[in-house]
Amino acid sequence: MNLLEIRELSVEFPAGEGSVKAVSRVSFDIREGETFGIIGESGSGKSVVGLALLRLLPANARVSGNICFAGKELFFLKPSELRKIRGKRISLMPQNPAGALNPALKNGLQIGEVFERRGIEKKEGMKKALGLMKKLFLQDPEKLCGLYPNQLSGGMRQRLIAAMSLSFEPELLIADEPTKGLDPEARAGAVELFTKIKNEYGKTMLLITHDLDLAHEVCDRIAVMYAGEIVELDEASKILHSPGHPYTKGLIRAHPRNGLVPLSGQSPSRIKLPEGCFFHERCRHAAVECSRRHPEIQNHKGGRIRCHLQFLQ
Amino acid sequence: MRYFLKRFGFMALTVFAVCALTFFLMNAIPGGTAELILKHTFVGLEESATEEQLNQISSRYNLDDPLYIQFFRWVKAAVTGEGIGTSYVFRKPVLYLLALRLPATIQLAGASMAIAVLAGVSLGIYSALRENRISDHILRVATLFGVSMPCFWVALLLILVFSLKLKLVPVAGYGSLENLFLPAAALSLHSMAAVMRVTRTSMLETLGQEYIRFAKAKGLPLRKIISRHALKNAMLPVVTVIGFQMGNLLGGTIVIEKIFAWPGIGSLLVDSISARDLPVVQGCVLAIVSMFLLVNFLVDMLYTHLDPRIRYG
Amino acid sequence: MDNVFADRFRREGFLPQLGEYGGEFAKRVFQRKDMLFALAALVLFAGVALFAPLLSPYDPNAIDLKNKNLGPSEGHLLGTDYLGRDLLSRILIGARISLSIAFGVVLISLLVGIAAGCAAGYYGGLVDECISRVIDIFLSFPGVIFALTIMGVLGSGIFNLMLALSVVQWARYARLMRGQVLSLKKQEFVLSAVTSGAGDFHIIRRHIVPNAIAPLLVLATIDLGHVILSIATLSFLGIGLPADVPEWGAMLSAGKEFMRTAPHQTIFPGLAITFVVVIFSILGDGIRDILDPHHEGGEMY
Numbered sequence: 010m011n012l013l014e015i016r017e018l019s020v021e022f023p024a025g026e027g028s029v030k031a032v033s034r035v036s037f038d039i040r041e042g043e044t045f046g047i048i049g050e051s052g053s054g055k056s057v058v059g060l061a062l063l064r065l066l067p068a069n070a071r072v073s074g075n076i077c078f079a080g081k082e083l084f085f086l087k088p089s090e091l092r093k094i095r096g097k098r099i100s101l102m103p104q105n106p107a108g109a110l111n112p113a114l115k116n117g118l119q120i121g122e123v124f125e126r127r128g129i130e131k132k133e134g135m136k137k138a139l140g141l142m143k144k145l146f147l148q149d150p151e152k153l154c155g156l157y158p159n160q161l162s163g164g165m166r167q168r169l170i171a172a173m174s175l176s177f178e179p180e181l182l183i184a185d186e187p188t189k190g191l192d193p194e195a196r197a198g199a200v201e202l203f204t205k206i207k208n209e210y211g212k213t214m215l216l217i218t219h220d221l222d223l224a225h226e227v228c229d230r231i232a233v234m235y236a237g238e239i240v241e242l243d244e245a246s247k248i249l250h251s252p253g254h255p256y257t258k259g260l261i262r263a264h265p266r267n268g269l270v271p272l273s274g275q276s277p278s279r280i281k282l283p284e285g286c287f288f289h290e291r292c293r294h295a296a297v298e299c300s301r302r303h304p305e306i307q308n309h310k311g312g313r314i315r316c317h318l319q320f321l322q
Numbered sequence: 323m324r325y326f327l328k329r330f331g332f333m334a335l336t337v338f339a340v341c342a343l344t345f346f347l348m349n350a351i352p353g354g355t356a357e358l359i360l361k362h363t364f365v366g367l368e369e370s371a372t373e374e375q376l377n378q379i380s381s382r383y384n385l386d387d388p389l390y391i392q393f394f395r396w397v398k399a400a401v402t403g404e405g406i407g408t409s410y411v412f413r414k415p416v417l418y419l420l421a422l423r424l425p426a427t428i429q430l431a432g433a434s435m436a437i438a439v440l441a442g443v444s445l446g447i448y449s450a451l452r453e454n455r456i457s458d459h460i461l462r463v464a465t466l467f468g469v470s471m472p473c474f475w476v477a478l479l480l481i482l483v484f485s486l487k488l489k490l491v492p493v494a495g496y497g498s499l500e501n502l503f504l505p506a507a508a509l510s511l512h513s514m515a516a517v518m519r520v521t522r523t524s525m526l527e528t529l530g531q532e533y534i535r536f537a538k539a540k541g542l543p544l545r546k547i548i549s550r551h552a553l554k555n556a557m558l559p560v561v562t563v564i565g566f567q568m569g570n571l572l573g574g575t576i577v578i579e580k581i582f583a584w585p586g587i588g589s590l591l592v593d594s595i596s597a598r599d600l601p602v603v604q605g606c607v608l609a610i611v612s613m614f615l616l617v618n619f620l621v622d623m624l625y626t627h628l629d630p631r632i633r634y635g
Numbered sequence: 636m637d638n639v640f641a642d643r644f645r646r647e648g649f650l651p652q653l654g655e656y657g658g659e660f661a662k663r664v665f666q667r668k669d670m671l672f673a674l675a676a677l678v679l680f681a682g683v684a685l686f687a688p689l690l691s692p693y694d695p696n697a698i699d700l701k702n703k704n705l706g707p708s709e710g711h712l713l714g715t716d717y718l719g720r721d722l723l724s725r726i727l728i729g730a731r732i733s734l735s736i737a738f739g740v741v742l743i744s745l746l747v748g749i750a751a752g753c754a755a756g757y758y759g760g761l762v763d764e765c766i767s768r769v770i771d772i773f774l775s776f777p778g779v780i781f782a783l784t785i786m787g788v789l790g791s792g793i794f795n796l797m798l799a800l801s802v803v804q805w806a807r808y809a810r811l812m813r814g815q816v817l818s819l820k821k822q823e824f825v826l827s828a829v830t831s832g833a834g835d836f837h838i839i840r841r842h843i844v845p846n847a848i849a850p851l852l853v854l855a856t857i858d859l860g861h862v863i864l865s866i867a868t869l870s871f872l873g874i875g876l877p878a879d880v881p882e883w884g885a886m887l888s889a890g891k892e893f894m895r896t897a898p899h900q901t902i903f904p905g906l907a908i909t910f911v912v913v914i915f916s917i918l919g920d921g922i923r924d925i926l927d928p929h930h931e932g933g934e935m936y
Contacts, residue, residue: 088544093541096542100539101539109533111554112533114550122542122546340772348787466913466916469912469916470860471908471909471912472884474887475904475908478891482898569778573777573779573868577868598787607780610776610780611776614776
């Protein structure tokens with residue numbers, strides 16, 4: 010059963026005369042209990058998708074499309090209804106744990122406020138949160154609550170945020186770039202953390218990352234985004250071991266373990282997107298057709314792919 | 323603790339330097355001090371002042387000693403609590419005069435600062451929340467004029483409208499609450515505009531922070547987000563500006579007190595300067611500088627209190 | 636886009652690049668409607684100040700007691716004051732006085748500030764310690780009060796006023812300059828000049844001052860407005876300029892006695908002050924935005 014259905018999601022930000030097309034016509038489903046990954050370079054629009062789900066984009070963003078969560082249209086919800094979903098049924102683990110914690114407030118308060126006005130006794134909630142923190146490898150959580158965020162290490166902050174996000178046992182957990190900016194040790198810890206969340210809590214997760222190792226460890230299915238579009242979507246093992254799209258191939262070759270071959274060129278300007286396939290200027294296999302007609306995403310070998318070449322051959 | 327000692331040391335140094343500066347400056351006035359005193363004491367006698375009279379006064383006030391000895395004597399008297407001189411005009415101890423005038427100035431400056439901070443902060447928040455709407459634009463233009471209009475002109479306009487035309491409040495005077503309205507309003511306008519401006523900018527910057535987004539993702543209502551997460555952080559630059567503004571405000575009291583016949587230190591200073599009543603000028607400067615330093619000290623304490631990053635940096 | 640431009644300015648210095656990026660800078664000024672307006676107003680205003688004697692319909696000091704305290708009319712566009720002097724002519728001449736004093740004060744403070752800031756930042760050590768303490772002391776009490784005291788000693792007059800206000804203003808430039816010099820001193824082009832054996836004065840003149848000047852110019856622009864306010868305040872209190880000089884603050888002070896019957900004497904000079912200060916505020920803020928969009932804007936002091 011699908012927990013989340015996203016249809017034709019587009020996001021634009023006005024910029025000067027024109028607008029930046031951050032996300033264009035993205036559609037995918039997340040099944041209950043699975044871990045769905047979105048991978049892509051930074052700036053591919055993957056984080057915007059995550060924020061759009063909870064309607065957390067800046068006010069000047071122009072969003073269109075439909076998002077259906079457990080039978081509810083998220084874009085039609087009143088603010089009060091939306092608040093009931095945020096943090097309780099869908100929670101977000103933001104990028105950059107350092108920035109996501111308010112430097113002026115004690116950790117305990119920032120955890121405790123998750124339970125406010127939620128029909129849960131605050132004490133009981135805190136008890137649960139403390140237990141959760143212990144489970145997530147945080148030692149001495151009571152003491153942590155009395156400290157300020159800048160007194161914690163990067164890894165600790167991330168666990169703290171994970172504890173906040175999980176404390177309501179949300180139906181869907183969105184993790185936005187959980188390994189970005191962490192040192193190798195903390196990164197390894199994060200991989201461990203997510204494996205644990207996945208195995209012990211059996212949560213439905215949307216994992217947004219550029220970290221292929223993490224995706225490999227925890228994702229069931231993966232969507233690859235390029236220039237605001239999904240270019241390939243399939244089982245994780247298929248994407249990572251036998252990718253179909255030239256961009257995915259390039260991304261995997263660029264991974265240190267596979268020889269660190271960087272992709273040549275740059276992502277296209279998102280204010281004025283190129284004609285034809287958005288990737289054709291960087292694609293080693295580009296045919297004439299690729300620069301003329303923008304490919305649609307199509308079913309292919311059990312997954313979905315947006316490439317003319319797969320069908321020309 | 324060491325910080326506070328250092329801080330107090332610097333405050334004492336500043337007060338001392340300012341006193342020395344004014345003392346030597348004031349005594350550099352052309353025309354002997356004895357002559358001045360004589361002029362105040364026996365009105366109409368200055369033409370016929372005899373050598374003998376001058377000598378008498380000189381020895382009474384120890385004016386024949388070198389300046390630095392006079393200054394040293396003054397400092398000694400001030401430190402031991404003996405007093406800080408006697409007014410030539412009023413023939414009363416300066417401390418007595420200051421004590422008489424201080425409450426009025428504190429009342430006026432305090433009321434103005436309170437208005438400036440309360441109105442400035444709330445309007446600034448409102449303006450930030452309505453960014454780029456019409457009300458925001460109107461408020462921004464208003465701030466521009468608020469910081470550009472001379473406060474004495476504002477005071478005159480207020481008198482013109484509220485006292486002369488509408489006859490709502492008395493033109494000048496001291497004692498009742500209705501006397502306080504116009505001077506406080508005129509004096510606070512500039513600081514209010516400055517505070518509002520900083521609040522707006524800082525609020526906008528804070529609202530763009532990731533922890534605000536995360537707080538939204540937690541499902542907190544907007545009011546809570548602003549009051550708990552945004553306000554405390556956004557207030558940091560505002561607190562600094564309040565310290566700066568205190569100087570402006572104290573400078574402004576001089577003109578405002580003069581216009582409204584407000585019996586405070588400011589009008590005392592202006593009168594004493596015109597009358598060349600040196601000990602009183604010295605005393606007024608001392609009082610104003612001390613007030614200013616004290617407020618800034620309090621502001622810094624507040625700042626440290628608000629920002630845990632400084633406390634546990 | 637904005638950031639690239641500002642970064643370039645910050646990295647490579649303002650003045651050395653002015654030739655190369657001057658056009659870009661001008662373009663950005665013209666893109667902003669508020670700055671365009673302020674610039675036009677400033678040109679108009681400077682023109683008025685420059686040609687005031689030609690423009691003013693009457694002799695600003697001609698006393699005409701038969702026509703005193705007149706409201707605005709065709710003969711006297713802004714009315715007359717308590718001695719029957721034409722208000723418009725006095726305001727026009729007043730523009731000249733305020734602007735020239737303000738420019739003088741800002742120039743003196745700028746020069747003194749640059750010199751003190753360079754000395755403190757470049758030589759460091761005891762020199763820095765001493766200058767910094769003095770700067771701190773000057774910045775740690777309300778300037779108007781100090782200026783007032785100095786004026787009390789010196790007595791009114793244009794030169795004394797300039798002196799008193801400069802004494803109050805220089806410290807802020809010095810502090811800003813010192814910070815700039817400290818950060819520039821670590822930059823490679825200064826280090827290479829030092830290693831190549833260039834003299835201190837040469838390094839300061841050629842490498843440090845041109846690269847450090849941009850923020851000081853922003854401060855100077857905004858300061859022009861503040862200084863005009865201070866001049867008016869002191870004159871209003873009767874200790875700025877002699878009473879017969881057509882200065883806006885002094886005109887307000889004289890006019891307030893007749894507020895009941897001739898309020899125009901209170902309104903027009905104040906409008907003139909506000910107008911000028913607004914212009915300099917807009918210009919200063921605009922230049923700062925263009926040069927440094929990351930600056931936490933809104934901070935006025």
